[in-house]
Amino acid sequence: MKRKSVLPFFLCILICLGLCGTLQRTAIFPNWSKTYSVKQEGIPSTLSPEYLLFAMAGFRELIAGILWVRADSFFETGNYDAVLPLIRLVTWLDPKQIDVYTIGMWHIGYNFTDEQHRSDRRYLPSAIALGKEGCRRNSETYELFFETGWVWFHKIVDDFPQAVKYWEEAGKRDDIDFTPARRNLLANAYQRNGQIQESADLYKTLLTAAEKRFKDQPEVFTNFQNRDTIEQNLDTLLVRMTQRGWFAKQGGHFEQGAYDSRPPWDVKFGARVTVERPKVLRIQGNWNVLPVGTRIRVILRDKDYPHAVPGGMDWDWKTDVSLDPPTDETFMQDDLFVRNRRFNRQIDMSRDVGMYPFKGENYVLEFFYSPRSAAHHIQDKFSWNGEGMTDANHLNTEIRPGQRVIFAQLELTRDQLLRLGDWSTEGGKTPVLELKGFVPSATNTADQDLVRIPNLRAEP
Template sequence: MTSTTKHYSYESLSRRRLLLPLVALGLAGTMFMQSRIDPLAKERRVDEVSLETTASGLNSEFLILPLLGFREAAAGLLWVRCDEFFHSGDYDAILPLVRLITWLDPHADNIFITGAWHLAYNFTDSSERSDRRYIAPSQALLKEGVAKNPDISDIRFELGWQNYDKIKDYQTAVDAFVLALNTKPNPKNEEFPYGAPLKVWHILAHAYEKQGRIPEAIATWEKAMERTATQLKKTPDDYSVKSMRAAEEHNRDENLVRYRDRYLADTSMHTKINPTKYPFVLAPPGGRGEPRPWNMTFKPQVEITRAKVFKVKGKANMADGGRVDVRLTDWDYKERPLDTGKLLEKFDVDQSVTIMQDSISVRKNRFERELDLSKDPKMYSFGTDSYKLTLTFNARTTAPHVQDRFGYSGEGMITDDPRFVMYDSRPQQLGTMLIGGQGGTGTLWDGKTIPVYQSDFTIKNADGSALAHGQPVRLIRVTYKISKEQIQGLKPLTDKDIVAND
């Protein structure tokens, strides 16, 4: 067989030997120049993690780029790989890459936003309930993104949205949205001369509504209307801006109408929703008798039919569309760990922790659902000795037509068993007192006075004083303390396992 070995001439080998040091010199020059091409490079890299740290997580395919100074290029290639994992459903593989990318390029705002979204929403059980253990690292990642990108409003908005939509922590959501509005305007952004998009005003108004702080919600809608009015002067024929202005005005007016129909006793101001002489939240059935909150006659029943399988059902005297929130946790579960350092290193969560949350719709005064947690042992390990199961109805998060009867803060509802009526009086839960005699304190809103926005986008009274929030949210809640023996289906769960709400 003829040999296929290729022989090089002496001259060719000499040229190759000469090229090697030139290539090395070129690479060194590239690394030297890369750090000086961008006049803002040093400023941008203040928050970057060292190459020693990032290189430990990279294979040879990607390692050469950051070593040459092309950190952003390496981050971009890794993000392409993340996208491949996402579309194949391999979410576990995404998280370490997200961590590496944000180390390589801490100013890639979309990575912080999308990575946090993966953590909070995309890890689910067999019934599509999200793994709430990942909310803490998701929040920590967003806060890191906010700290490293103070001139980008989108990360601040996402932090607010996650608290609004996923966590239902409306005060933290408000704080994040206000932070977004305070972002320094950037002439390169389409929202200039504003620091944040118009949508931030809209969702901020809704967040105030969810807190039962209606004067602030109205003031926020009016601020949004001022901005669209300015835009209309520039583009008077822009149909999208006209439609936006109409929607803002509708939402502002809807708050006023709902306040009038729910809380005022002047029949001349009522509509067909409430034709009685009473405030709708206190109207007696049929308009007869003394004003009083509506009795929901809330009667839950929880059965553990077999190991780790719950049958939750009951009665609730309300219109179709209301929802009962079900939450199961370890008895000593902590909502947000204080030490987020380990969470941010690899997004590791404590696999021994159990937390499940679901929501059951009420139809014809009844609700029922089977919750089979035996299918997902990785998510629901049941590793402790006792557990807390709560069933809650919250008027602030319910549908508007149900809220018409119960009020923004649940002022118009009670139930037979006083143990099930709970007031959440934490400062962040206090709303505006809209009607007297229902647990609120301080100043009763007159339905007319609208607070004023300050230069830092906080809201105060016209005289500069702080707003008074004195209406606690009234909840209907039942809490069970469940033993490990009961979780395994070895002992029945009864009303004797109902404990005081906390």
């Protein structure tokens, strides 16, 4: 007896498999990806095969836990470099380990410092990229949005729209608690971002909620405390809005009144930079603001440093989390602290070759000051956008749209910075660069601890 051909059967099987494939792609996979995926992306090359095998077998969380305990021992011994690959591995294995993202971001952003405790800012885009990845993989909770916003707000201290964006996202999550410190930070970020009305509105919303909670549970002390804190914050903001002339500006009668922010105060900024020794700068200068608290940002970087912007960097440029900073490029950022209207700081980059490689030929030294990041008592005069601040030589209204900032740039060569050739320490000239407006001072020494009574209206 002739057997039936198997071809029709196999054709039927193939059709069934084709239908299964379509079902898989259109219905099952999107749902799986949304709910059941742990959102792992790519496979890290540093993961050894036995770990990979265990991870594939479903022991991801356990392996991640063991690796994180190992990372903890590296933290304790100060072996910070060894922690980086572990952070990457743990977050790949178990993307729901929020603490590892948080600690990882903080570690990358804050812990790599030079001998003078300056952070290696070349790492910061990686820290932000890690935060972004954490937010993507844990979008159901507020935590990583809050932590990433904190890095923007506290560490980068520039580009405040990013802090606002992340904290607004955090506020949309149900699990954010009512701690004023968390919610109030968004109101603070609004102010730093020049969104004053939004800040006041948020305080009002928070106050209404806090009053309701206090009314519901008056015996709970924290409810009383929360309400008071928010009320005080709102009061202070309303006073500032009045005294800085914000309401007057909205009403169109700013020019008629006497507000703290007018007339603009001339900060009379000037600076002199001396390359005292190879990779050692002395920066002196004048800043006509008597109250203590001004910090002027100073940046020394390669002239063609990737993603550099005036007075900073596009910190958000990175999308992938690679934990190796650009080892051939130099980016130093520090603050010049002003006392008695002067600053005088030695910046020693000679002891950290890895952080300051100085491989390029040309460098720029930038000075930057934005009232947005100023202390409140100074902002009381300058206002949020710098309306109360001016400078004959260095006022800039272009590099940060909507703000009046102080910005100045000097150029240096590698030979000058390393004291080579004509600039040699043995018989060569000493590189000295001056900004317009610099006023030498006979009393300009490092010993400047005398603080006079602050008074913005004092004669310079």
